[in-house]
Amino acid sequence: MRETFAGAGTLVRLGLRRERWLLPLWILGFALTTYTTASAGADLYPDTASRVEAANAVNATASLVALFGRIYDPTSLGALSLIKYTAFMAAVLAVLMVFVTVRLTRSEEESGRLELLAGGRLGRQAPLAAALAISFSASVTLGLVTAATLAAGGLPAEGSLAFGLGWAATGMAFSAVAGVAAQLTTSARAAIGMASAVVAVTYALRAVGDLAEPGPSALSWLSPIGWNQQIRAFEGDRWWVLLLPLALCVVLVPAAFLLRAHRDLGAGLRAERPGPAVGALSGVRDLAVRLQDRTLAAWAVAFVIFGVVIGSLASNAAGLLSSANAQDLLRKLGGAQALNDAFLAAEIGIMGVLAAAYGLAAAGHLRSEEASGHTELLLSTATTRTRWGGSHFAAALAGVTVLLLLAGLSIGIGAAATLHDAGQIWRVTLAAVAQAPAAWVVTSLVLAVFGWAPRLASSVWGLLAVFIALGEFGVLWNAPQWLMDLSPFQHSPALPVDAGGVGPLLGLTFVAAVLAAVGFAGWRRRDLAA
Amino acid sequence: MLMAGVVEMRGVSKRFGTVTALDGLDLTVEQGEVHGFLGPNGAGKSTTLRLLLGLLRADGGSARLLGMDPWRDVAAVHRRLAYVPGDVALWPNLTGGEVIDLLGRLQGGQDPARRARYLALFDLDPTKKARTYSKGNRQKVALVAALATDAELFLLDEPTSGLDPLMEDAFRGCVRELRDQGRTVLLSSHILSEAEALSDRVSIIRAGRVVETGRLEDLRHLTRTSVTADVGTVPTGLDLLPGVHDVVVVNHRVSAQVESSGLAPFMKALTAAGLSSLTSQPPTLEDLFLRHYGAGRPGQERANA
Structure with missing residues (x-):
């Protein structure tokens, strides 16, 4: 027993050394955004009446309920202020913990670095134990720091602790999910994909569950993200719900160790099968497509499912408005059509951001291929730099566009079916495809950074996080308009797309083209960097 | 001299930040010769080859490859050469056969008969996924891909690292064949016996400079x-x-x-x-080598040697 975990302490130190910047920054980022939002909330909703009104409006808006969940105590300032944090940011936290756990397990194994260490006195279970120790402690630290800042910001101490521990338990649960996923696949990319898919599915489960009247249905209780909401911090503090994610850890952690005990170093669940002896790849473009086709297929399936669900919720949007005030507002806005549009526009906007994330990941191949030495091999052939770079860039842009087209069609078909209006297909698809130029800008940003400072290419993820934060919280934070305008998503036209949207779309496309040109210029003149 | 060398480097320098990798390097490889490029780890061998491939850009000096500029005329130069990197990185989910064919097509075509012959010679299973290959097998993939092309110039960066002695022998046979066909080979190595067995001429690089170059027989007089x-x-x-x-x-x-x-x-x-x-x-090449690096030889002072 001792032997199988030997060296885990050393690996924990190594892991903390490697993550010494990223983890503290993330923890700080989570705690600070939560704090500023909570304190801004107190100014926005100074009295109970304003809170109740806002809470009822949220609960009556299907898109908000689907995205963020319900408010169960309309008088609670904490619940209202932190509405975006119990499900949405909890999912972001879950993905962060997936990355941390896989980086410390399967990535190390895939790269062969673990083999180097395994030659020393290192138990078989030590790497997984060390990774879980780090991601669990990071989750708990993040939760406690957040709880402390919330309490310092003036929210009730008990609710703050419930909120923080909810995040901690959610982070731990998804670390355990990632720990299992890392045992099943041979590549880190696939492990991250698998665990992220679990995050997405559990997020969608609770969305559907939360939309049921009058409150969460059983579906929300099937989801760890749903559990985090059902702790109901600041609105009852149901501590016992914390036991659910902990119980999940108690099941998944031994399962991960069991899987590890029964497999070889570097192996997944399935033995590697032989492939074709003769290759059909005719060039770098084929290769670029081949390197991302499975990922794109997985994203496409997720987009279509998400799209059909969203689309079929469209008719609920108007029906969910119960209060007289809201009905009045609805009439002023132009009736049920406008409300449906607002709902669909919000969801399409989210698809646009997700498509940008795909573009960012796909364009990330530029850097990962260079760093792994694959590019050196290809550039030693008659392939030019422009051709090689163009192959990955074009594949990323095409992937983004295909995803948005699929999202538009599936939302449109769902909406057309529930609203009995075939015209929805066309206008919703148009609105979804109109999100593409903003996503292209993000994709091109990767190329621009890659061209001039290749080692910083992954920092564009941070920029995407800033863009998302500006879109979500910019108004709340009183961010100046010029800062908000830096986000490309700010300029994407909303449904319905009319002639007014053409200008911004051309502008975004132009910016993307300039960024790409800048990137190519740098890439053509710089040294290859390992 | 009427005919310029296949590789002509004059006073080439390259810095990475504060580190000087190449410090006025001169290197000439003549048409049809096997040129051994010798030096210890970190002397600048791989940097030199990467410069010749246009992967890195020289800070100073001039370099010509097949009469062209290695930085600007990349596609034209590369159509006529083949390269085997010292550390071969392959796509984990592609098979060896797929990689060989991809590289061959990008190179402008390879001969299927040669491909089959070299696969057999190096005893390489092309149906295996690259992630399951050992270091030696990854090296073989790159070797087969390079040898199956019809290149005039072969740039080989420590090509036998990871190969077993039997395969090393097969590799030597391949290099001799290339020379018999009139092709030019620049073979970087720190394995002296390999360079000694194969090379017509050698250049010895130390700290980014070529300190000795010539035919083996001539160099032996120096030792x-x-x-x-x-x-x-x-x-x-x-x-x-x-x-x-x-x-x-x-x-x-x-x-x-x-x-x-x-x-x-x-x-x-x-x-x-x-x-x-x-x-x-x-005198062996080893003596020559040690004279320039003075390592591991007690009692031999390097200053007046």
Whole structure:
């Protein structure tokens, strides 16, 4: 027993050394955004009446309920202020913990670095134990720091602790999910994909569950993200719900160790099968497509499912408005059509951001291929730099566009079916495809950074996080308009797309083209960097 | 000289931040020769090859490859050369066969008969996924991909690292074949026996500079011959003779390291002393190498060598 975990302490130190910047920054980022939002909330909703009104409006808006969940105590300032944090940011936290756990397990194994260490006195279970120790402690630290800042910001101490521990338990649960996923696949990319898919599915489960009247249905209780909401911090503090994610850890952690005990170093669940002896790849473009086709297929399936669900919720949007005030507002806005549009526009906007994330990941191949030495091999052939770079860039842009087209069609078909209006297909698809130029800008940003400072290419993820934060919280934070305008998503036209949207779309496309040109210029003149 | 070399580098320098990787490097590889490019780890061998491939850009000096600019004329130059990197990285989810064919197509076509022949020669299974290949097998993938093309120039960066002795032997056969076909090979290596067995000429690189270049026979003149002789009476003052070093006398046996220029007077002295038996060992590339790096050879001072 001792032997199988030997060296885990050393690996924990190594892991903390490697993550010494990223983890503290993330923890700080989570705690600070939560704090500023909570304190801004107190100014926005100074009295109970304003809170109740806002809470009822949220609960009556299907898109908000689907995205963020319900408010169960309309008088609670904490619940209202932190509405975006119990499900949405909890999912972001879950993905962060997936990355941390896989980086410390399967990535190390895939790269062969673990083999180097395994030659020393290192138990078989030590790497997984060390990774879980780090991601669990990071989750708990993040939760406690957040709880402390919330309490310092003036929210009730008990609710703050419930909120923080909810995040901690959610982070731990998804670390355990990632720990299992890392045992099943041979590549880190696939492990991250698998665990992220679990995050997405559990997020969608609770969305559907939360939309049921009058409150969460059983579906929300099937989801760890749903559990985090059902702790109901600041609105009852149901501590016992914390036991659910902990119980999940108690099941998944031994399962991960069991899987590890029964497999070889570097192996997944399935033995590697032989492939074709003769290759059909005719060039770098084929290769670029081949390197991302499975990922794109997985994203496409997720987009279509998400799209059909969203689309079929469209008719609920108007029906969910119960209060007289809201009905009045609805009439002023132009009736049920406008409300449906607002709902669909919000969801399409989210698809646009997700498509940008795909573009960012796909364009990330530029850097990962260079760093792994694959590019050196290809550039030693008659392939030019422009051709090689163009192959990955074009594949990323095409992937983004295909995803948005699929999202538009599936939302449109769902909406057309529930609203009995075939015209929805066309206008919703148009609105979804109109999100593409903003996503292209993000994709091109990767190329621009890659061209001039290749080692910083992954920092564009941070920029995407800033863009998302500006879109979500910019108004709340009183961010100046010029800062908000830096986000490309700010300029994407909303449904319905009319002639007014053409200008911004051309502008975004132009910016993307300039960024790409800048990137190519740098890439053509710089040294290859390992 | 009417015909320029296949590789012509003059005073090439390359810096990475504060580190000088190449410091005025001169290198000429002639048409049709196998040129050994020798140096220890970190001397600048791979940097030189990457410069020649246009993967890195020189800070100074001039480099021509097949008469063209390696940085600007990438596609035109690369259509005529093949490269095997020292550390072969492959796509984990592609098979060896897929990688070989991809590289072949990007190169402008490879000969299926040669591809089959080299796969058999190196005993490589092309249906296996690259993630399951050992280091040696990854190296073989790159070797087969390069050898199956119809390149004029082969840039090989420590191509046998990870190969077993049997495969190394097969590789040597391949290089000799390339030379017989009139192709040019630049072979970087720190394995002296390999370079010695294959090279027509060698260049020795140290700290980013080529410190010695020439035919092996010529270079050998620069090094010392190891001589051991039995004589009747040991003459005094042997160690004072020019070009004679490390004289050790045990009873009637004299052994010494002698430079080419010092051989004649040394032998004359030994003959006069009643020479009865003589063994001499020709200088090896290793001696030459050690003279420039002075590592691991006790008692040999490198300054006046």
